[in-house]
Amino acid sequence: MKRSSAPIFWSMFGAGGLLSALVGPALVYLTGIAAPLSWGVPLDLMSYPRMLAFAQHWAGKAVVFLVVALFLWHAAHRIYHTLHDLGLHSKALGQWIVYGPSALLTAWLAWALLSIGF
Amino acid sequence: MSAETRTMGKRRPYRRAMDGWWTRNPFFVRYMIREWTAVLVAAYALVLLVGAVRLAQGEAAYSAWFESMKSPFALAFHWVTLAVFLYHTWSWFEIMPRTMPAIFVGGKRLARGVITAAGIAAALACCAIVLALALGGGR
Amino acid sequence: MAEGDRSPGASIEVEVLRYRPEQDSEPFYQSFTVPYAEDLSVLQALQHIKDDLDSTLSFRWSCRMAICGSCGLMINGIPKLGCRTFLREYYPGRVRVGPLNHFPIERDLVVDIEDFVGKLEKIHPYIIPREPRTLDQGEYLQTPRQLQRYLQFSNCINCTLCYAACPQYGLDPAFLGPGITALLHRYNADSRDGGQAKRAAIMHAEDGVWGCTAVSYCSEVCPKAVDPANAINQNKMASAMDYFLRFVKPGGARK
Known part of the structure; x- marks a missing residue:
């Protein structure tokens, strides 16, 4: 009986699901609502110099990479299963459709973070 | 009636279709909403x-992106996303008692509600920390 | 409930899905009017139909006390045991009874569970002693704490309600499914058992624990509080750990 490769994707699904459940609402509120509207936050919260400094620090890079990549792979795994739930019988096709773009986007993210420099 | 269906004693198991299965039970509708988050x-x-x-x-480039985050469309999107994330947080910890190994305290299995409540409390604490760091820590 | 509901004249409408393979091209609902009483079960209503109204109706039953696991039915769309579901839960509305979802219909309310039985045989559903012992060495001792680890999973009565509740099994019958995985876990989690390696390949396969998406409706409908969703999902963690650690564990890389 062939061993499933699901543990790789499931682990990222689980890690991303837990991370987004724990800090997701605060992040969405901060980056999507409070900062653009300047609601009770420092005016330069998401200013270019401050974000650049954040992303140039290795810890900041790690935070951005983990949040974006894990959120992405969490969602990808659920969407892959949802395609099956809605009638896409080929699991291999579903994996290519969903995990393929996720891998490309993750590479793009890594490139962006590296080109920001240290 | 065809000749085949008239044959007595012949097994002819009937398979029901799964089309639209998730619309047939509110439990499955909630499952689908959870997955669509x-x-x-x-x-x-x-x-x-x-x-x-x-x-x-x-x-x-960055400033143009941040300006676009202030558009009504972007703000509406983030309000909806915030609501969906809150639902995700709730549903993640609601299912947690089923997805983690059982915890026994004093010989009794820890109740589902306790695990869910602990998870949501942890999420509240983590969100509070993130907000505190963003609002005060960097200044 | 009003006194009148128990009067001799009270009745309730019971719709039953009929399928007679020798004459019906597809299943259809047939309506029966059955005498109503507060203490009548859905199973008793079916027995009344068979005894007094239409002797051709086929359905499975045996113990009438929720332990044999034979009378699983879709009752108003929900998988339930006919013997412990009462007409009073629906009266004065009608009750709609069908065969368990996701299984092929053999005849009327009888489904084909050959697939379930075949899977059950494959998981070595018995204790494979961790260490051979002679009678002189005495019994295999177990602490209450060790008993707790598997007790709830040993309460399964093979009624297959969880399979009728599981859309993943309906979408892909190759999936091992909730009840069998709960039993697999029941033996794996038993301190006296040493057969984990024999059950590993089935568990780690795509159609093993990984066919589950944690819908968890199986655990909602289980009449014995087995919580099969928990059995499956805690084994995802175990299967994932084994997947990543097999190369560093002694003797683990071969699998």
């Missing part, structure tokens, strides 16, 4: 990804 989680990740790419492209 992933679409907005992915969309939010994409927003941040574009932000990171714009940051790498320099000040002008």
Whole structure:
């Protein structure tokens, strides 16, 4: 009986699901609502110099990479299963459709973070 | 009636179709909503990804991206996303008692509600820490 | 409930899905009017139909006390045991009874559970002693704490309600499914058992624990509080750990 490769994707699904459940609402509120509207936050919260400094620090890079990549792979795994739930019988096709773009986007993210420099 | 169906004693198991299965039970509708939260989680990740790419492209590109975050469409999107994330947080910890190994305290299995409540409390604490860091820590 | 509901004249409408393979091209609902009483079960209503109204109706039953696991039915769309579901839960509305979802219909309310039985045989559903012992060495001792680890999973009565509740099994019958995985876990989690390696390949396969998406309706409908969703999902963690650690564990890389 062939061993499933699901543990790789499931682990990222689980890690991303837990991370987004724990800090997701605060992040969405901060980056999507409070900062653009300047609601009770420092005016330069998401200013270019401050974000650049954040992303140039290795810890900041790690935070951005983990949040974006894990959120992405969490969602990808659920969407892959949802395609099956809605009638896409080929699991291999579903994996290519969903995990393929996720891998490309993750590479793009890594490139962006590296080109920001240290 | 065909000749085949008239044959007595012949097994002819009937398979029912699964089309639209999730619409037939409210429990399955809630399951589908839980799974579809992933679409907005992915969309939010994409927003941040574009932000990171714009940051790498320099000040002008980043500032244009941040300006676009102030558009009514972007704000509406984030309000909806916030609601969906809150649902995700709730549903994640609601299912947790079923997905983690049982915990026994004093010989009795820990009640589902206790695990869910602990998870939501942890999420509240983590969100509070993130907000505190963003609002005060950096100044 | 009003006194009148128990009057001799009270009745309730019971719709039953009929399928007679020798004459019906597809299943259809047939309506029966059955005498109503507060203490009548859905199973008793079916027995009344068979005894007094239409002797051709086929359905499975045996113990009438929720332990044999034979009378699983879709009752108003929900998988339930006919013997412990009462007409009073629906009266004065009608009751709609069908065969368990996701299994092929053999005849009327009888489904084909050959697939379930075949899977049950494959998981070595018995204790494979961790260490051979002679009679002189005495019994295999177990602490209450060790008993707790598997007790709830040993309460399964093979009624297959969880399979009728599981859309993943309906979408892909190759999936091992909730009840069998709960039993697999029941033996794996038993301190006296040493057969984990024999059950590993089935568990780690795509159609093993990984066919589950944690819908968890199986655990909602289980009449014995087995919580099969918990059995499956805690084994995802175990299967994932084994997947990543097999190369560093002694003797683990071969699998």
